[in-house]
Structures are given as C-alpha cells and as structure tokens.
Amino acid sequence: MTITRTxxxxxxxxxxxxxxxxxxxxxxxxxxxxxxxxxATHGVLRLLVELDGEIIRRTEPxxxxxxxxxxxxxxxxxxxxxxPHTDRLDYVQPLMNNIGYALALEKLAGIDVPERGxxxxxxxxxxxxxxxxxxxxxxTGIDLGAVTMFFNTFKEREKIYSILDAYxxxxxxxxxxxxxxxxxxxxxxxxxxxxxxxxxxxxxxxxFESLLTSNRIWYDxxxxxxxxxxxxxxxxxxxxxxxxxxxxxHDLRKAEPYSGYExxxxxxxxxxxxxxxxxxxxxxxxxxxxxxxxxxxxxxxAETRGGEVLAEDRRYVLPPRxxxxxxxxxxxxxxxxxxxxxxxxxxxxxxxxxxxxxLGFFVASDGSSKPLRCHIRAPGLMNVQAIPLxxxxxxxxxxxxxxxxxxxxxxxxxx
Amino acid sequence: xxxxxxxxxSFWERLYLPEVVRGLSVTMxxxxxxxxxxxxxxxxxxxxxxxxxxxxxxxxxxxxIRCVSCGLCEIACPAYAITIxxxxxxxxxxxxxxxxDIDMLRCILCGFCEEACPKDAIxxxxxxxxxxxxxxxxxxxxxxxxxxISALQRRxxxxxxxxxxxxxxxxxx
Ligand code: SF4
Ligand code: SF4
Numbered sequence: 194m195t196i197t198r199t200x201x202x203x204x205x206x207x208x209x210x211x212x213x214x215x216x217x218x219x220x221x222x223x224x225x226x227x228x229x230x231x232x233a234t235h236g237v238l239r240l241l242v243e244l245d246g247e248i249i250r251r252t253e254p255x256x257x258x259x260x261x262x263x264x265x266x267x268x269x270x271x272x273x274x275x276x277p278h279t280d281r282l283d284y285v286q287p288l289m290n291n292i293g294y295a296l297a298l299e300k301l302a303g304i305d306v307p308e309r310g311x312x313x314x315x316x317x318x319x320x321x322x323x324x325x326x327x328x329x330x331x332x333t334g335i336d337l338g339a340v341t342m343f344f345n346t347f348k349e350r351e352k353i354y355s356i357l358d359a360y361x362x363x364x365x366x367x368x369x370x371x372x373x374x375x376x377x378x379x380x381x382x383x384x385x386x387x388x389x390x391x392x393x394x395x396x397x398x399x400x401f402e403s404l405l406t407s408n409r410i411w412y413d414x415x416x417x418x419x420x421x422x423x424x425x426x427x428x429x430x431x432x433x434x435x436x437x438x439x440x441x442x443h444d445l446r447k448a449e450p451y452s453g454y455e456x457x458x459x460x461x462x463x464x465x466x467x468x469x470x471x472x473x474x475x476x477x478x479x480x481x482x483x484x485x486x487x488x489x490x491x492x493x494x495a496e497t498r499g500g501e502v503l504a505e506d507r508r509y510v511l512p513p514r515x516x517x518x519x520x521x522x523x524x525x526x527x528x529x530x531x532x533x534x535x536x537x538x539x540x541x542x543x544x545x546x547x548x549x550x551x552l553g554f555f556v557a558s559d560g561s562s563k564p565l566r567c568h569i570r571a572p573g574l575m576n577v578q579a580i581p582l583x584x585x586x587x588x589x590x591x592x593x594x595x596x597x598x599x600x601x602x603x604x605x606x607x608x
Numbered sequence: 609x610x611x612x613x614x615x616x617x618s619f620w621e622r623l624y625l626p627e628v629v630r631g632l633s634v635t636m637x638x639x640x641x642x643x644x645x646x647x648x649x650x651x652x653x654x655x656x657x658x659x660x661x662x663x664x665x666x667x668x669x670x671x672x673i674r675c676v677s678c679g680l681c682e683i684a685c686p687a688y689a690i691t692i693x694x695x696x697x698x699x700x701x702x703x704x705x706x707x708x709d710i711d712m713l714r715c716i717l718c719g720f721c722e723e724a725c726p727k728d729a730i731x732x733x734x735x736x737x738x739x740x741x742x743x744x745x746x747x748x749x750x751x752x753x754x755x756x757i758s759a760l761q762r763r764x765x766x767x768x769x770x771x772x773x774x775x776x777x778x779x780x781x
Binding site for chain 1 (some may be wrong): 609610611612613614615617618621622624627631634635644658659660678680683684685686687716717718719720723724726728732767768770771772773774775776
C-alpha cells in the first residue's frame, strides 16, 4: 500500500528551486526503524521509515507489540471479569473505558442506570478526558522541546490522580464501574476535592496556553504540519479531536448522546485547517469544555444526594452487603451473579466519545455467561493509520509532531 | 460548535528573544513555588480505608479464620490469582480452607474478591509494598495472608458503606 500525496510549500520543507541532484545523498533511500522503543512513539509503535535525506519517502506503521489478546480474554473470562482488562486498554483514561464497556453491556441487557449513577459517570468521564488530554499536552510538548509542559501538565494530572485515589483507592486502573452504574458513590470529601481542582484548572490551562500557543518554536513546528483535510479524515474513519481539528463537527456526546449528555451545556470545538496546531487548539478547548461539564455534574451531584448509583436489578448487580448476611435469597443472588452472570442473547454496540475518538464496544451473546464475541473499536488504531498519510513527503522531524498530535495510546491500538 | 481561534504571531513573538526572557521569568517564578514532589520511600504514602492494597484474610478475635472456602473469590478473580482447597472443621461454620494461596504477582488489586465474599473474610488491606527475591516467595499462603480483624475493621466498615444500596426496596426474604 502506498499513499502518494503532493503538498504545497510548508515551513521547513525544501524550497521549490531546491535541486535534488545537488544533494549528495539524493536517490539513496535509507531505511530507518523508529521504535518500538523510541520515546517519541508514545509506547511500542514501530515505524519503518524510508528516508531520502531528511525527507520521508514512505512510512509504514507496524503495530502489535503490545498485543495481549484483550478481545479473546473477554470471551474466555466472562462479562464482569473483563472490567479490569478494559482499564488497561487506554491506560491514561481507565474509567472512560470501563464506562464504554458497561454501556455496551447495559444496552444488551436493557438496564437503566439511575440518575445519580449517570451523573457520576459523566463526571468521571470528563475528569478522565482532562487527564488524557494533559498527557497529550505533556508528552507532545516534551517531544517538541517544551520540557516545562511535561512537568506542568503532570503536576495537574497528579491532582486528578490523587482525587481518583481518594475515590477509588487506586490512582490508575481504577475498575470502579459495574454493570448498572458505578461501584461507589462520590462522597462529599471527594466532591470538595473535585470542585477545588476544577475551579483552579482553567487558570492552569491559561498558563499552558501562554507557554505554547504563541511560542514560536511550538508554532513553527505545528503550524501547517500534518494537514488532514475533512474528507481524508472521514475516509480514514478518524474520530475525536483529530476529526474535529479538520473542521468536522462530530461529537458522539452531541450526535448520539448517552449517560444524559444531552442535558449538559457545552460546546464542541472544531478546527479549520486540520494541521497539528488545530488539533492542539481543539484539545485545549476541549479541556475547558470538560471542566464546564464536570462542574455542572458536580452541581447535579449535590441535587441528587442520597440517590442510588447502581441499578436495582438482581440479575446483574450484587445485592447490598448487609442483606447478604441476613437473607438466604440475597445470598443466592450473590452466588449466582459471581459464578454465573448471564446476559441475554443478542448483540449490541455502543460507542462513546473518548479522549481519542469513538471508543466502541461490540458484544455478542448467546445467552451464556461468556460473550460469544467482544470487539473493541479502538480509536487509536485509526489514528495510527493516518501517520503515512500525514508524514509522507515531509521532513523527518515533522514525524514527531505528527505522532504526538494524532494522540494514540498503544495499549488500546494493540489491545 | 465553536471554531477554535488560530492566532497569528505578533512581531514581538516572532522575534523570539523577548519570549525567551518571558519564558525564563516563568521558570524563575516556579523556583520559588512550593515543592510538590514527594520523596517516596523516605516519606511513606498516606493510606486510609479507601486504599485498595493487597487482599488479606480476616481472622476473628479468637484466632479462627472467617473464610469458609466457598470459592466465590476464586471464581470472581479475573487474574486467576487465588487457589483454595477446603476441608471440614468442627467449628460452627463447618468448612475452612486447608490451603488458601494468593499469587501476589498475578493479583491486580481489583477488589473483586472482597466484593464477592459473602463471609467478610477477605479485605483489601492498606499494605501496598511488595518486593522479594523470588517468585515463589510472592505466592502468599494462608499464614502470610492472615490478619487480625482489628487491622481490617476500618476497611470492613467502609465496604459495608459502599455496598449499602437499594434503600427503597425491601429484602427479598
Ligand atoms: S484483588 Fe482482584 S486480582 Fe487480587 S486476588 Fe482479589 S480478585 Fe484476584
Ligand atoms: S469468598 Fe470469602 S469465604 Fe469464600 S472462599 Fe473467598 S474468602 Fe473464603
């Protein structure tokens, strides 16, 4: 598969009157392996790059170095036991993956999540989105020489992780979502921590922006680099900020609302040209919007205090602990759900707007305690596919900016 | 939908030098900010009942183990970390584990065992550190897993609080 693409003058690319014949290395194609241990490939992505001097003639991403057979694990483990595995897909936003999987199962089983459970989920998703975008900013920043960004964003992310630690008991790999809602309610202490974080966070975004948006190095290395037109983005089924950066207004939170997103007040940022700079701007704006949604969710938490966070459904949800101790029937339900949780036969797909794009879970059931098929539509895989499209014909140093701006996590790509 | 604003650099920003000075001033300010790095091994992490550390088995005040080797935690464990063999006992609970191993190298601290246990016998403790020189030493057997209930009571109360749901409905019995 070769993709050839002509491009207009871009900063850093050789000028029009550049004579290749004068170039001593012209014509000599050098093959270079970038990765799988290259720090700028954000995980274990291997890129086979054919270079003509500094120009990338051809590149081929090679995925699969982190393949752990997640889909197959789901089919052999059973419905509920797959939750910890979803954490490890896109490991910078574990709760988001949990929720995506739970939503697919709930669609299949026809379970309604109580209102407070949905509010908590929205809150967790937006917090995860912020954490994931912070990783994007930090790692792309350090790849392009803005080392300060790395420390500043990780400082903020650390605050989020401390809050999640206070809520779930873990910093990463939280596994706190269950079929029918979330495992635990957000108590007032955690609520206060979240509010404190969210109130000061816009200020921090301003600081990040003041360090990058008009920074000449950041500007020159991102602007007009890796231009992705809207048609190309759609043809390569890119979703999320990468698609919106190219000017397509598509956000699953608006297009196919789930978990009550239609009742929240927020805007979807879109870019105009679709270069790395646009994708950066879209993500920064998305963090602001996420903060807005999360604050609204916090207000609703205060309104729905005392509500249930787990649906009352004895087929899928473990009964209350004290009743297990005192009631024979509840004990039987406990045994039944742990040993043999069955979902009705059928198939369901649910996609959510994760920080990388549309994260979808397709599950098929034959009515037994193990899924017939579980497929994960990982947005990162599509993002990786766009690398040759954006990088071919460009300077090699642009590769790092392009990889960073496409923002994928290999745990999810290889799964 | 909002369209993000692409900024054009001003002349001063293009010049770069004033920006270097501005950047350095940010660095200078950061030097005097409060330090946030934690010196981990010297400064131990604060743990509380929310912490999901390694699972431990609860032992009653009279030194009897609570576990009845029902095997629910073994089934619930997504990492296949638990191995149980049961045996008869003269105590009222009739069964107890003869062998109860948790492979700490497999355990992912998910807490499913704690959630599944109907006898309040296994809890996520506040113990976090895990290091040894061999793999075998990290397969914890029943003796290594036993903890007096007093050490786990805080977590037990917390788990009850978490799993206190469905107030509007009555018990099915
Ligand atoms: S915490 Fe999870 S992985 Fe560890 S023993 Fe319990 S169920 Fe298994
Ligand atoms: S679920 Fe509880 S009682 Fe049953 S085997 Fe495990 S620890 Fe023992």
